[in-house]
Amino acid sequence: MANERILLVEDEKLIRWSLANRLSKEGFQVVEADRGGDALKVMEDQEVDLVLLDYRLPDMDGLSVLRKLGDSHRNMPVIMMTAYSTVESAIEAMKLGAFDYLNKPFEIDELLVTIQKALETTALKRELGRFRREQERQFGFQSLVGRNPRMTEIFSLMRKMAISSASTILLQGENGTGKDLIAHAIHYASDRAKKPFMDITCSSLPEDFLQREILGHEKGTFEDVPAGKKGILEMADGGTVLFDEIGQMGLGLQGKILRFIEEKTFKRVGGTDDIRSDLRIIAASHTPLAEAVKRGDFREDLYQRLKVIPVQIPPLRERPEDIPLLVNHFIDQFNREFKKDARGVTQGALKILMEYPFPGNVRELRNLVERIMILEAKEVIDVDDLPSEILGQAPATPSQTTFLLPPGGVILENVERSLLEQALKRTGGNQTRAARLLGLTRDTLRYRLKKYDLG
Ligand SMILES: Nc1ncnc2c1ncn2[C@@H]1O[C@H](COP(=O)(O)OP(=O)(O)OP(=O)(O)O)[C@@H](O)[C@H]1O
Ligand SMILES: [Mg+2]
Numbered sequence: 001m002a003n004e005r006i007l008l009v010e011d012e013k014l015i016r017w018s019l020a021n022r023l024s025k026e027g028f029q030v031v032e033a034d035r036g037g038d039a040l041k042v043m044e045d046q047e048v049d050l051v052l053l054d055y056r057l058p059d060m061d062g063l064s065v066l067r068k069l070g071d072s073h074r075n076m077p078v079i080m081m082t083a084y085s086t087v088e089s090a091i092e093a094m095k096l097g098a099f100d101y102l103n104k105p106f107e108i109d110e111l112l113v114t115i116q117k118a119l120e121t122t123a124l125k126r127e128l129g130r131f132r133r134e135q136e137r138q139f140g141f142q143s144l145v146g147r148n149p150r151m152t153e154i155f156s157l158m159r160k161m162a163i164s165s166a167s168t169i170l171l172q173g174e175n176g177t178g179k180d181l182i183a184h185a186i187h188y189a190s191d192r193a194k195k196p197f198m199d200i201t202c203s204s205l206p207e208d209f210l211q212r213e214i215l216g217h218e219k220g221t222f223e224d225v226p227a228g229k230k231g232i233l234e235m236a237d238g239g240t241v242l243f244d245e246i247g248q249m250g251l252g253l254q255g256k257i258l259r260f261i262e263e264k265t266f267k268r269v270g271g272t273d274d275i276r277s278d279l280r281i282i283a284a285s286h287t288p289l290a291e292a293v294k295r296g297d298f299r300e301d302l303y304q305r306l307k308v309i310p311v312q313i314p315p316l317r318e319r320p321e322d323i324p325l326l327v328n329h330f331i332d333q334f335n336r337e338f339k340k341d342a343r344g345v346t347q348g349a350l351k352i353l354m355e356y357p358f359p360g361n362v363r364e365l366r367n368l369v370e371r372i373m374i375l376e377a378k379e380v381i382d383v384d385d386l387p388s389e390i391l392g393q394a395p396a397t398p399s400q401t402t403f404l405l406p407p408g409g410v411i412l413e414n415v416e417r418s419l420l421e422q423a424l425k426r427t428g429g430n431q432t433r434a435a436r437l438l439g440l441t442r443d444t445l446r447y448r449l450k451k452y453d454l455g
Pocket of ligand 1: 244329
């Protein structure tokens with residue numbers, strides 16, 4: 001550690017000189033001041049990493065300097081030095097945000113250790129702040145894109161939820177519709193943002209391991225971890241826990257989670273004590289929980305508890321108007337990540353994307369944009385950059401259409417029925433878009449659906 005700049009505020013020349021001398025030898029840059037006013041002036045003009053501040057100064061006392069620094073340089077580490085120590089002054093200094101308080105005369109080594117600690121702590125704090133800001137940029141509500149009315153309604157409901165005292169939220173929607181992203185956004189927009197966000201996918205572990213992960217276990221319960229271990233419920237205290245694929249949670253654990261939601265306490269595996277934890281629980285499922293309840297795989301009472309605030313995120317095929325926004329959003333993201341300079345998508349390519357049903361939802365669209373941007377160096381993404389599985393879904397223009405008649409012939413009505421069925425399936429039953437896929441008007445499509453008893 002070297003080259004950090006230390007401002008040394010000390011009016012006694014001899015002490016100042018010897019400290020400055022030693023600190024320079026240790027590799028620090030030292031700026032000296034003998035008055036509080038001078039010190040504040042230095043702070044205005046120069047970048048300083050740490051302040052060593054004498055308690056008694058000729059023009060003002062050290063505490064006033066500390067107070068002023070607290071206003072202008074909130075995260076500046078300050079170490080107070082004094083020959084007239086009283087408990088009250090020490091307490092006052094610490095309250096005003098001093099990092100530490102040394103009594104004169106002190107060993108210079110003691111001072112060096114304290115400086116080291118102060119610099120490290122400040123660097124860590126700064127790093128943590130940067131990390132939090134980055135998390136917020138990545139996961140805050142500003143990262144959620146969409147203009148479909150159902151989506152914007154969900155976003156605004158979730159914003160309200162985030163700052164409310166609601167303790168449970170249920171997010172349902174197909175794979176890749178954004179459940180994780182919304183759960184993160186809720187956490188980072190809430191007053192729990194500085195506490196942990198933890199998630200666990202309930203389908204990823206056998207039931208007994210899942211219990212251990214979630215509830216933790218008492219010392220001596222399991223041979224593989226004899227010391228015992230805190231579970232997620234304990235570690236995330238004050239924050240948010242996301243139970244992903246909660247439908248896969250076993251009935252036994254469901255009972256414990258229900259009890260936790262109702263009483264805010266739980267027991268570790270093998271433990272008898274009730275442990276208290278303050279959490280917001282977000283439950284997510286890509287299959288409708290109501291069906292799991294009907295099958296007897298999910299507790300009705302827990303379902304009722306969770307669905308106080310139910311959110312159903314529509315699949316991407318039901319909100320094609322979000323596709324252009326999402327495409328641009330992902331292009332921006334990957335431009336940054338890959339240092340590229342793609343600018344957008346042609347109308348033709350966009351039209352095809354908006355008609356494609358995206359069974360993998362937003363995740364599939366994101367992967368697609370990523371793949372194209374890795375493989376193609378073009379500024380504007382065009383139809384021929386789209387992979388064949390997507391082009392294959394686009395309506396064929398008449399000139400491209402040559403269906404080969406099999407040698408044994410076909411029953412035309414069966415072909416027509418099959419194509420109608422496929423178009424409906426691909427568009428999730430959206431007749432307007434199904435009609436477009438088949439080159440029909442909506443009325444003609446309706447007529448044909450009726451003819452085949454499909455409507
Ligand atoms: N509205 C949105 N705006 C921006 N990005 C989105 C949006 N919805 C989803 N994404 C992105 O799509 C990808 C998939 O989203 P996410 O992981 O949240 O889906 P999920 O519903 O949790 O899926 P799964 O059920 O498979 O866990 C992520 O990269 C996410 O950032
Ligand atoms: Mg997910």
